Every structure is written in structure tokens, then in C-alpha cells.
Amino acid sequence: MAPCNPRGLWKVRVASFAVASLTSIPELGQRVKAASRLLALASTSQKDEALLAGAELLVARTDEILEANATDVARATEDGVSPTVIDRLRLNADRVEAMAGGLCQVAALGDPVGEVLDGWVRPNGLRISRVRVPLGVVAIIYENRPNVTSDAAGLCLKSSNAAFLRGSSGAITSNTAIASVLREAYEKVGLPADSLVLVEDTSRQAAVEFMRQRDYIDCLIPRGGASLIASIRENATVPFVIDGDGNCHVYVDADADLEMAQRIIVNAKMQRPSVCNAAENLLIHRDVADAFLPLVESALEGVEIVGDSAVCGAIATATAATDDDWASEFLDLKLAVRVVDSLDEAIAHITRYGSGHSEAIVTRSIEAADRFTTEVDAAAVVVNASTRFVDGEEFGFGAEIGISTQKLHARGPMGLRELTTAKYIVRGNGQTRG
Numbered sequence: 001m002a003p004c005n006p007r008g009l010w011k012v013r014v015a016s017f018a019v020a021s022l023t024s025i026p027e028l029g030q031r032v033k034a035a036s037r038l039l040a041l042a043s044t045s046q047k048d049e050a051l052l053a054g055a056e057l058l059v060a061r062t063d064e065i066l067e068a069n070a071t072d073v074a075r076a077t078e079d080g081v082s083p084t085v086i087d088r089l090r091l092n093a094d095r096v097e098a099m100a101g102g103l104c105q106v107a108a109l110g111d112p113v114g115e116v117l118d119g120w121v122r123p124n125g126l127r128i129s130r131v132r133v134p135l136g137v138v139a140i141i142y143e144n145r146p147n148v149t150s151d152a153a154g155l156c157l158k159s160s161n162a163a164f165l166r167g168s169s170g171a172i173t174s175n176t177a178i179a180s181v182l183r184e185a186y187e188k189v190g191l192p193a194d195s196l197v198l199v200e201d202t203s204r205q206a207a208v209e210f211m212r213q214r215d216y217i218d219c220l221i222p223r224g225g226a227s228l229i230a231s232i233r234e235n236a237t238v239p240f241v242i243d244g245d246g247n248c249h250v251y252v253d254a255d256a257d258l259e260m261a262q263r264i265i266v267n268a269k270m271q272r273p274s275v276c277n278a279a280e281n282l283l284i285h286r287d288v289a290d291a292f293l294p295l296v297e298s299a300l301e302g303v304e305i306v307g308d309s310a311v312c313g314a315i316a317t318a319t320a321a322t323d324d325d326w327a328s329e330f331l332d333l334k335l336a337v338r339v340v341d342s343l344d345e346a347i348a349h350i351t352r353y354g355s356g357h358s359e360a361i362v363t364r365s366i367e368a369a370d371r372f373t374t375e376v377d378a379a380a381v382v383v384n385a386s387t388r389f390v391d392g393e394e395f396g397f398g399a400e401i402g403i404s405t406q407k408l409h410a411r412g413p414m415g416l417r418e419l420t421t422a423k424y425i426v427r428g429n430g431q432t433r434g
Contacts (some may be wrong), residue, residue: 012259023211028197029137029164029216035194036137037160042191044111047157049108053185054338055100058150061181062096068177069146076144076170082333084274089144099150099178104220105393106154112416113160126406128146130189131418134160136218139238140401141166141210143224146174153196155401162195164217166210168224169202176200202300209235210388221414223423226329241410243402245329246276247355251346251372252292255361256344261362262295262382268360271301274331276392276403277358282337283346290312306320308336328355343368347375356405358390379405379412389394 013299038346058065069091076086112132119129138161140152149165156163167175179198187193199210211220211232220240222232232240250268252261266280293314296305305311306321318337325336326349338344350359361372361383373381380390390413392400397415410418 007143017244021200029213031138031194032162032164033216034195035192038192039162039195040134040160040201044173048107049188051189053104053188054182055103057181057185058100069174071173087274099147105124106158107317112420124431129425130422133423139164139217139220140166141222144170145169146171147173149178164197166199171203190237208235214238224358235256242406245355246357247329248279248358249350250279250360251283253368254287255365256362258292262384267297269335273333277387279387280330284339286339286341296382304334310339311337358387360387
């Protein structure tokens with residue numbers, strides 16, 4: 001496989017393959033299902049070649065992608081969309097290159113398809129093995145994050161799944177440009193362009209119809225806020241994996257290194273507040289609250305703090321937290337802070353208000369850390385590190401398709417293996433059952 005250099009440009013520009021415009025959802029489903037059967041037969045080298053081709057073309061077409069993105073950003077700005085949402089939507093040259101880099105990383109990962117999970121021989125001579133196989137058609141419905149188009153397409157391709165994508169109206173121009181580039185790259189290396197199909201009808205009616213394509217969709221993954229998840233639960237008739245809210249907590253224990261705790265909460269809250277693994281709640285043991293709250297106030301400049309009476313008494317700018325605040329995913333520079341009397345109280349708070357995404361403890365106590373990791377029910381539990389590390393790339397998965405907060409099939413960051421299922425292969429030499 002050639003080394004990945006996303007800054008390298010194609011010497012010959014291949015004619016662009018347009019994503020079907022406003023074709024009916026069932027017709028698109030038929031096309032992507034047919035492509036999935038061909039993609040299941042693709043070799044690892046062919047898939048990697050397509051990923052590298054996609055990476056190079058993304059960078060080569062950066063100007064076109066940014067022009068398309070500028071249209072979406074301008075429309076969002078005119079509509080009064082919040083700065084947080086615009087940050088998710090906005091692309092620049094570095095972000096396009098990061099998308100290309102994600103495809104390169106996925107190309108460098110091992111191919112899970114065909115991996116033999118286990119095998120055994122029965123007393124009657126039957127040889128049984130369990131092998132990883134693709135899901136088939138993986139559908140993703142997502143909001144204003146055009147990078148998801150590239151991330152999802154790359155992971156689906158490497159795991160031999162066809163990607164059936166339905167993005168938001170706010171990012172449709174960007175998504176169409178990115179999908180067109182990747183479809184061109186696939187066809188260039190001999191894979192069907194319909195290994196990636198983007199639905200361009202962004203109406204709510206089309207979204208509901210998309211969620212009900214049982215004949216064509218094998219697994220649906222929503223990536224968005226509470227309203228999208230509620231719509232999936234209400235309307236979807238296909239199997240789905242919930243990529244849920246990230247109401248993430250950082251608990252500073254009585255035996256914490258407070259300088260470490262300060263660094264962690266600053267990173268978890270401020271490094272990129274608009275993402276699902278950013279911290280939304282800070283819990284502080286009462287024994288260290290007097291020492292730590294001033295560090296919080298000085299370090300979290302620009303962050304709106306809401307809290308309990310102890311917090312409001314120590315931080316002049318803090319306001320009283322409501323019950324809704326404790327349960328909210330702010331996705332912004334806002335943090336709910338509470339002083340607790342014990343580890344038990346911290347765990348009880350997380351149990352009541354947490355979303356099952358990522359929870360962190362800062363402590364030097366092995367006993368406290370072990371209790372926290374055992375008793376906190378979440379997809380990821382972090383000791384002495386930022387919640388921002390709960391991410392497919394940081395876990396070594398390359399890009400991620402989402403972070404599952406449910407428990408069946410997949411939980412936590414979803415990489416290549418989570419996009420496969422298993423097939424039993426039984427080999428005999430004429431055995432019959434009596």
C-alpha cells in the first residue's frame with residue numbers, strides 16, 4: 001500500500017460523480033444495498049486504496065469544499081444560529097486536512113472482516129468457527145457536522161459496509177461536496193460509487209422515511225442532540241445504536257492532586273466545549289472545596305458557572321443551579337458545580353443525572369478509583385485524565401462512527417469492530433443429526 005500523503009494531488013482530475021438529487025429514499029436504499037453486496041467482496045488492499053484516494057482528493061478539492069461550506073455557514077449566520085453550532089459546522093483547510101488524515105489512519109488499521117474470533121471441533125467431527133463479517137448497510141443520521149460525512153464513510157468502507165448518510169439541512173451543501181469527492185475516489189479504484197449514498201432531501205418527512213427502510217438498512221446510528229434521539233426512539237423501525245448525550249462529570253476526590261484536577265477540568269470543559277465528551281458537571285469533595293473552588297474560578301475564565309449554595313458562596317459570579325442544569329448537556333462554556341460530602345454522594349449524583357457517556361475521577365486513592373470504576377455505570381470511566389480522551393481516534397480506532405451510550409451490540413467509541421457482526425461457519429464431511 002502506498003504511503004498516505006493527503007497533500008499529494010491527483011495529476012489528472014477525474015470527472016465528478018454527482019450524488020443523486022432528491023431521488024426517493026427507497027430507490028437510494030436499493031442502490032446502497034446492491035453496493036453493499038459488492039463491497040463485502042472487496043479486498044483489504046482495494047479498500048485501503050479507496051481510502052487513500054479519498055484522502056488525497058479531499059485535500060486536492062479543499063477550495064471547492066470550503067466554498068460549499070461557506071454557503072452553509074453564511075446561511076446559518078443569517079438564521080441566527082448559535083456560535084457553538086456554527087463552530088461544529090465550519091470547515092477550514094486544517095479541518096479538511098484532518099478529515100483526510102482520518103481516512104489515512106483508517107487505511108492503516110487492521111481489517112476486521114474475516115477475523116476468526118474462535119473455533120472448535122465437536123465430538124461428531126463438525127468444525128465450527130465464528131468469523132467477523134460486515135453488517136451490510138450502515139445508516140447514519142446526523143446534524144451540523146460535515147466531518148461526520150468523511151469519518152462515517154471511511155469507517156464503513158474499511159469494515160466493508162456501505163454507508164447510507166442523511167445529514168442536516170444546515171450542512172447539506174458541505175455534505176454533498178464531501179460525498180461527491182469520496183464517491184469519485186471509490187469509483188476510481190473500482191469500487192461502486194454507491195458504497196456511499198447521501199440523502200439530499202433534508203425534510204423531516206424524509207428523515208422519518210429514512211428511519212423505516214427495513215429492507216435496506218441493517219443498522220442505524222444517530223449522531224445529534226436530544227430531539228434527534230427522541231425522533232429515532234419514536235419513529236425508527238430499523239435496528240439502531242444510540243449515540244447519546246454527553247452529560248459528563250469530573251469528580252475531584254478528597255485525596256486529589258488539586259493542580260492535576262485543575263488541569264483536567266480546564267481541558268475537559270474548555271478545550272472544545274461543543275462536543276459530547278466535554279465535561280458538563282464538576283463535583284468536588286467538601287474536604288478540598290475551600291482550596292479548589294478558587295482554582296476553578298481563576299482557571300475557568302469565560303465559563304458561566306452555576307452551582308449549589310457552597311459554590312455560590314465561594315465564587316462571586318456563580319448563580320444557583322436548577323435541577324435541569326445538573327441534567328443538561330450544555331455544549332457551551334457553562335459548567336454546573338456541586339460540593340459533595342463523600343464519594344458515595346458523588347456516585348449517587350452521577351447515577352441520577354449522568355447520561356452514561358463518560359465520567360472521570362481525580363484521586364490519589366487506589367481504593368476510591370477502584371470503587372468509582374466499579375460502581376459508576378457509563379460507557380467510559382476515566383481515572384486522573386480528561387473526559388476528552390473518550391474518542392475513537394484517541395483510543396486508537398482512527399475516526400469513530402459515534403459513541404454508544406447503550407449496552408447491546410456496542411458501547412463507547414465505535415470503531416471498525418463495532419461495525420461488524422459474526423457469522424458461524426460449520427464444516428463437516430457428511431454428518432447428519434439423529
